[in-house]
Amino acid sequence: MTGQSTPPEPSRTRRTLTVRGGLVLFFGVLALVAGLVTRQREAVGLGVLLIAVPSVASLVLVGAAARIVNGRTLVPNRVPAGHDARVLVRIGNASSVWPVTSVFVQDGLPVPLGTHPRFTIGYLGARAVRDVSYLVRPAVRGSYAIGPLTVGMTDPLGCVRVTRVVGSPSHLLVTPSTVPLSPLGAVDGSQGEESPRRSVTGVGEQDPVPREYRYGDELRRVHWRSTAKHGELMVRRDEQHRREHSAVLLDTRLRAHLGEGPAGSLETAVSAAASVAVHLIDNGHELRLYTERGRVPTASSSGVLDSLAVTAPSDVPGLLGGVDMLGAQRGGSPSLVVAVLGAMDPEEVAALSAIRGGTRLAVLCARAAWSSADAPNGAGELLASAGWRVLTVSTPGELPPLWRRAGAPAPAAGPTTPLEGPR
Numbered sequence: 001m002t003g004q005s006t007p008p009e010p011s012r013t014r015r016t017l018t019v020r021g022g023l024v025l026f027f028g029v030l031a032l033v034a035g036l037v038t039r040q041r042e043a044v045g046l047g048v049l050l051i052a053v054p055s056v057a058s059l060v061l062v063g064a065a066a067r068i069v070n071g072r073t074l075v076p077n078r079v080p081a082g083h084d085a086r087v088l089v090r091i092g093n094a095s096s097v098w099p100v101t102s103v104f105v106q107d108g109l110p111v112p113l114g115t116h117p118r119f120t121i122g123y124l125g126a127r128a129v130r131d132v133s134y135l136v137r138p139a140v141r142g143s144y145a146i147g148p149l150t151v152g153m154t155d156p157l158g159c160v161r162v163t164r165v166v167g168s169p170s171h172l173l174v175t176p177s178t179v180p181l182s183p184l185g186a187v188d189g190s191q192g193e194e195s196p197r198r199s200v201t202g203v204g205e206q207d208p209v210p211r212e213y214r215y216g217d218e219l220r221r222v223h224w225r226s227t228a229k230h231g232e233l234m235v236r237r238d239e240q241h242r243r244e245h246s247a248v249l250l251d252t253r254l255r256a257h258l259g260e261g262p263a264g265s266l267e268t269a270v271s272a273a274a275s276v277a278v279h280l281i282d283n284g285h286e287l288r289l290y291t292e293r294g295r296v297p298t299a300s301s302s303g304v305l306d307s308l309a310v311t312a313p314s315d316v317p318g319l320l321g322g323v324d325m326l327g328a329q330r331g332g333s334p335s336l337v338v339a340v341l342g343a344m345d346p347e348e349v350a351a352l353s354a355i356r357g358g359t360r361l362a363v364l365c366a367r368a369a370w371s372s373a374d375a376p377n378g379a380g381e382l383l384a385s386a387g388w389r390v391l392t393v394s395t396p397g398e399l400p401p402l403w404r405r406a407g408a409p410a411p412a413a414g415p416t417t418p419l420e421g422p423r
Helices: 019-038 042-058 223-229 265-282 301-309 321-328 346-353 376-383 396-406
Strands: 013-017 068-075 078-080 083-094 100-107 120-124 129-136 142-146 149-154 161-167 170-175 209-213 234-236 247-250 286-291 295-296 338-342 359-365 389-393
Touching: 013 019, 019 042, 068 100, 068 149, 068 161, 068 170, 083 100, 083 120, 120 129, 142 286, 142 338, 170 301, 223 234, 223 321, 265 286, 265 301, 265 359, 265 396, 286 321, 295 321, 321 346, 338 376, 346 376, 359 376, 376 389, 389 396
Parallel strands: 078 170, 247 286, 247 338, 338 359, 359 389
Antiparallel strands: 013 161, 068 083, 083 129, 100 120, 100 149, 142 170, 149 161, 209 234, 286 295
């Protein structure tokens, strides 16, 4: 879900009467009418004076709004959902001669971030600067426009208020929340970080491919058999390792999910997919991330989070397009396939069951738009019978223990059992 804000209209100054100014004008008109009716010059003079007060007061504020300068800084300008960001606002008087009285500011916020914060600055002398700040805690990922800033001031008598919209919005990027996942030794065919990598040279330690000695090479890398054969110093090449290939499918279909906000099943799915993607990329996997609409950039873990931060639910009716992309990858079958799914129909479950190669994990969102309460279990059993390891979660916090259990060695024969979080 993306927080949005309407672009500001061109800055213009608005003048309005305050409650005090309205009362002064009302009593002035009343005194003027009463004086004219009763032919009392004093009452007429009082009425004229009271009527003139707001007009004279407004002259004091001529050009005052244009003298106000402002700036806004977000610290940081990119945060995970559920974390605080501080908004720093600086207000200054650009004039070196004229002060501004009774200044107040109000910053604009989209509805998901709360009400518009308002601050009373008060008297702002020539060349004076004031700083104010406030916190926002976005609960849902998205790109939120903070601003523009509304600056207001009143005359010394408090009869006239002048307001002006200044500056442009600042954008806060809120990335999906993630949970830490443990290494899946059994999934990637290794036993964690200490396991040896596979070499792409096609030869082992007993038959390395040598190269000529270069100045600075360590003598312990000299390959004496090749040196004797070629008549010059030869050293072993640096071992090159093959990166693990993984693929993740994220179901973002609007019809497949239920709920809004952080408790909605779509946000659960995005958070789970982001956690898996970041975990795999940080552990050296070459990752391909898909939705039913196409591929998501995965150059880095931060890039994945930025892309998923602004991923909106799609109107695509079916998941088959994403399943086809998952099963038609080039460069060999991935060693790990993870599908983070909302509600599916039998045809989509069958298509996903047909995916072959590597270890396959399906993360089912229990609170998605399933046709019945037992539908997630039924889909999970079908996938499990096809060799998938099935995790059923209601919230992202349930994923780490299920992920850890999914890394246990698979049974020697027979289908796997779906793993469910607490209900």
